[in-house]
Each structure stands twice: as structure tokens, then as C-alpha cells.
Amino acid sequence: MSELTDIKSLEYERLQDFVVNVLGEKSFRVGQIFSWLHQKKAASFDDMTNLSKDLREKLKSQAALTTLAIEDLQTSKIDGTKKYLFRLPDGNFIESVLMTYKAGTSVCVSTQVGCAMGCSFCASTIGGKVRSLTTAEILEQVYAIERDTGERVSHCVLMGIGEPLDNYDNVVSFIRLISDPRGQDMSERNITLSTSGLVPKIYALADEGLAITLALSLHAPDQGKREAIMPVAKTYEIHDCIAACKYYFEKTGRRVSFEYALIADVNDRDEDAAELTELLRGFPCHVNLIPVNPVTETGYKRPPREACVAFQKKLEKNGINVTIRRELGRDIDGSCGQLRRKKLKGTD
Numbered sequence: 001m002s003e004l005t006d007i008k009s010l011e012y013e014r015l016q017d018f019v020v021n022v023l024g025e026k027s028f029r030v031g032q033i034f035s036w037l038h039q040k041k042a043a044s045f046d047d048m049t050n051l052s053k054d055l056r057e058k059l060k061s062q063a064a065l066t067t068l069a070i071e072d073l074q075t076s077k078i079d080g081t082k083k084y085l086f087r088l089p090d091g092n093f094i095e096s097v098l099m100t101y102k103a104g105t106s107v108c109v110s111t112q113v114g115c116a117m118g119c120s121f122c123a124s125t126i127g128g129k130v131r132s133l134t135t136a137e138i139l140e141q142v143y144a145i146e147r148d149t150g151e152r153v154s155h156c157v158l159m160g161i162g163e164p165l166d167n168y169d170n171v172v173s174f175i176r177l178i179s180d181p182r183g184q185d186m187s188e189r190n191i192t193l194s195t196s197g198l199v200p201k202i203y204a205l206a207d208e209g210l211a212i213t214l215a216l217s218l219h220a221p222d223q224g225k226r227e228a229i230m231p232v233a234k235t236y237e238i239h240d241c242i243a244a245c246k247y248y249f250e251k252t253g254r255r256v257s258f259e260y261a262l263i264a265d266v267n268d269r270d271e272d273a274a275e276l277t278e279l280l281r282g283f284p285c286h287v288n289l290i291p292v293n294p295v296t297e298t299g300y301k302r303p304p305r306e307a308c309v310a311f312q313k314k315l316e317k318n319g320i321n322v323t324i325r326r327e328l329g330r331d332i333d334g335s336c337g338q339l340r341r342k343k344l345k346g347t348d
């Protein structure tokens with residue numbers, strides 16, 4: 001038997017091709033099926049009640065409908081943030097986080113099972129990369145959470161487990177699908193993609209014509225320090241990353257965010273703030289300081305609150321637009337990757 005088509009991963013035109021040319025159906029069916037998949041978030045073909053029984057059977061025999069199972073769910077008593085551990089169809093685990101803000105609700109999605117980048121402070125990379133997620137598996141994190149809470153998700157950050165630009169095609173399809181007005185219709189402006197700095201892929205993304213926000217995980221003010229904590233920096237140097245971000249801004253008009261995890265005695269000194277100022281001088285951007293989340297395996301510590309504020313003030317004084325990230329879900333395994341780690345350790 002031929003392989004089933006992963007129907008939720010298909011962008012509109014490809015779905016059209018599948019429904020009309022492979023299934024031999026009339027083209028008005030395309031809109032109906034797309035709406036069941038991406039607007040009504042159907043969990044099975046049998047839910048698609050305005051399709052004939054014959055067509056539903058045909059779909060079942062030729063297409064697969066990816067859904068994710070909630071393996072574990074933790075809700076923060078402090079701020080209501082919800083952390084989901086999902087089981088994928090092949091038994092792997094990923095995490096997603098639902099955060100509620102005044103402006104709406106945001107889901108932090110994973111893009112891979114594990115990660116190949118090897119950043120020394122990050123829980124997601126311990127154990128390496130298992131595989132990339134399909135487009136449907138990335139979408140389903142948002143859809144499954146909507147089914148669970150009954151609330152519409154308005155924002156999305158690609159900041160969960162994995163390196164989004166190491167799964168480029170599926171991630172770009174995900175962005176096109178979730179922002180499709182015939183489906184979820186999420187504004188591209190409400191989507192942020194974070195990368196550890198895969199330079200050629202940043203240039204490619206800039207040329208896609210998407211109005212999403214790019215975030216670069218900088219974490220150090222110079223090449224030597226960055227290399228020491230982010231192995232990927234050996235391949236793509238800091239100045240090449242900044243040049244790619246400038247190109248992104250020129251092409252899209254979207255301000256780039258720089259993420260900077262503050263780690264005590266590693267990158268939090270006065271000289272670091274001064275060097276960072278030099279690096280970003282004249283570039284309209286935003287710096288997001290993240291007091292590092294302690295991960296059992298890394299041994300890194302966050303600087304005291306006053307030191308973080310002092311670092312922020314130093315940058316501000318130099319005209320840099322900078323905030324300290326508000327921490328959500330502190331009581332439920334802080335940063336991404338930790339819930340999956342626990343699960344894996346427990347089942348080892």
C-alpha cells in the first residue's frame with residue numbers, strides 16, 4: 001500500500017492538488033476540508049460532517065490526520081501559564097507552553113525532537129537531535145491547546161525545543177498555514193521565530209516575504225565568548241549573524257530582537273555591556289535580557305536581580321532598546337526542554 005498523505009501539512013495549493021488531482025474530487029471540497037483542518041481543528045475525518053461518508057472513507061484510506069496526545073499538563077499557580085508535554089504519533093515527546101498576556105494568548109512551540117545546536121546552558125540539546133517535526137506536528141501544538149482550553153490562540157513564538165531554521169521547509173510551511181486567512185488566520189506580526197544563528201537560512205527567511213519577527217540568540221557580546229557557550233558560533237560568526245539580521249531588517253522592515261541570557265560571571269560584567277553596545281550601535285533593534293534559567297545539568301547561575309537591572313541600565317544609557325523578560329511559569333519547570341528531560345530520565 002502506498003504511504004498516506006500527511007494532509008494537515010499541506011499548504012492550500014498543495015491540498016487543492018491532492019483533493020482534485022489525487023482524490024478526484026470537485027474543487028469546492030478543498031475549502032471545506034481546509035476549514036475542517038485549520039479553522040475548526042477537526043480531530044478526526046469523521047468529525048467532517050458536511051463531507052459525504054464516501055469522501056470521508058476515501059480520505060481515511062489515503063490521508064493521515066496528525067493529532068497530538070497530552071501526556072502531561074502543568075499549570076502555574078502564580079500566573080496560569082500552562083506547560084504541555086505532548087506525545088507524538090511515533091512515541092517521541094515535545095513541549096509547548098501557553099502564556100496569557102493582556103494582548104492575547106501565545107503558544108511557544110517546539111520545532112524538533114531534541115536539538116543539534118549544543119548550547120551549553122540549554123536543556124533541550126542534552127541528548128542531541130532525534131528528528132525534525134512535520135508541519136502538522138508544529139501546527140497541532142497550537143490546535144491541540146485550543147481544543148483543550150477552548151480559547152483562541154492569537155500569538156506564537158517558535159522558541160520551544162529545537163532550532164527552527166534547522167527544519168526550514170516545514171517551519172516556513174507552518175508559518176504560511178497558521179497565518180492563512182482561510183484557516184487559523186494568525187497575523188504574521190504576532191509570530192516570532194528565534195534562531196541560534198544559521199546565517200544562510202536567515203537570508204533565505206528574509207526573502208520569503210513574511211512579516212514575522214526574527215529573534216537572534218546572541219547571549220554574548222563577542223565571538224570568543226559566544227563560541228565558548230554556543231558551538232554553532234564556530235560555523236557562523238557573530239559579525240556574520242549581525243549582518244544577516246541587518247539584511248532581515250532591510251528586507252522586511254521588522255525590528256530584530258536579540259536574546260541575551262544573563263549568566264553570572266560568564267557574560268554579565270560591565271565590559272560585556274560595553275561590548276554589546278558597540279556591537280549593536282546604530283542598529284534599530286530590541287535586546288531581551290533573560291536571567292538564565294538554572295538547568296540541573298549545566299551549573300550556570302543567574303546574576304542577582306540588581307545586577308540584571310544594572311546591566312539593563314548600562315545598555316539603556318547607551319540608547320539601546322532593552323527589556324528584562326518577564327518570567328512566566330516559574331513554578332512549572334521554567335525553560336523549555338526541562339519537562340521532556342524529566343520524562344526521559346523517568347523512563348530511562
Ligand code: SAH
Pocket residue numbers: 117119121122123158159160161162163164194195196197215216217259261290291292293294295335
Ligand atoms: N534554537 C532556537 C530556538 C530556541 S528559543 C534558538 O536558539 O534561538 C529559546 C531561547 O531560550 C533561546 O534564546 C535560547 O538560547 C534560550 N535559552 C535556552 N536555555 C536557556 C536557559 N537555561 N535560560 C535562559 N534562556 C535559555
